[in-house]
Structures are given as structure tokens and as C-alpha cells.
Amino acid sequence: DQQVKQNSPSLSVQEGRISILNCDYTNSMFDYFLWYKKYPAEGPTFLISISSIKDKNEDGRFTVFLNKSAKHLSLHIVPSQPGDSAVYFCAATYNNDMRFGAGTRLTVKP
């Protein structure tokens, strides 16, 4: 039972443009959402998060949007840079139970 879904396994964008990564979840009890970034042969690193009481959180080039009614969140990266190329995992948590999506591989072309 996959409670967190990232339906796009890959995304390719041009340097300087916006990258939008999407994530859907099914469990309405989730109250905190996170995005992790993973380079090959490394563990995931925390990128940005959002509480369920908010609909937007911004940190530099990264913004996460949460639409609770649609059970959908997205990560916007603008402007995208080649160093952003990695696998991005969406995660959702409730009561110490964290669930991850399968990841989206972002490629930013120079």
C-alpha cells in the first residue's frame, strides 16, 4: 500500500528554467511533509519541509506547496541549476511514521 506517490520517475529541464516535482498522498492523517535530495552512492539529504497547517514554504530557490484538499504537494526549483540534478524523494509523516515516494530523477541540462 503505497501511501506516497511520485508518478513521474524522471524530469528533464533546461538550466535557468523552473523545475516542478509533484507528489500525491492518500493518508489524510499525514501532518508534515518533506523533500529529500539524493545523489548517487549517497544517502538522502533533507531539502525543505512543510507543516500541514501551511500551504507554502520557501527557502531560497526552493518552494514547497501543499494542497491538502487535493492531497498533493509540489516542489518548485527556480532557477534550476545543473547541480540540482539528483533524485528527489517526497516524504510524509504522522506520529513518527514516515512514508516515502519512489523518487523523481531530475536532470538539469546546461
Place this chain on the structure above:
Amino acid sequence: EADIYQTPRYLVIGTGKKITLECSQTMGHDKMYWYQQDPGMELHLIHYSYGVNSTEKGDLSSESTVSRIRTEHFPLTLESARPSHTSQYLCASSKGDEQYFGPGTRLTVT
């Protein structure tokens, strides 16, 4: 900055061998986790601990065992490795909602 370490980083071992994957963190976090991840798939929780002498199994059935004798140390043991155990094993720790990951151990069982 997260300080969580995993050794070995890569391990190739024959079927039937006993192996222990090491995980240590220097942040004093009470909560620690082991995940298993295959390429293109989500992270699956196999074990977690909320403190010393506390260990629980995660969602994904695993033949591995863990121990938590010290706060900073959370080793994972496979008594008899099989090819089906080939995967990446990620250790994480947390204080709040954000989990900090180690670099992972890539295990190959031949």
C-alpha cells in the same frame, strides 16, 4: 549538519555469510531507523528504535535483526545472507520530524 556514519559503504559477500552493517550518529538522537531501498523504488522501513533497548520491526518484512545498546549505535545483522538481500541499506536518525541519513551501504550477495 548531520553526523551519521555507515560502514562498510560497499560489501560483496557470498551466500550464507553472517554480516553486520554498522551505523553510528553523534547527534544524540534517540530515534534511529534502517531503510532498504532498491533503484527506482521508495525507501522501505525495516527496523526502528526510539531509544536504548528499544527496537521494532518496520513495514517491510526483513530477516535482519538490530540492537540498540548505546544511543549512538544501531547495527543491523544478517545471520545468513542470501541474494534476495542485495540492496542499499540506509540508516537514519531523528530528533523531531526530520530524519538525517547516513551515506548508505550497498550490499551485494552472490
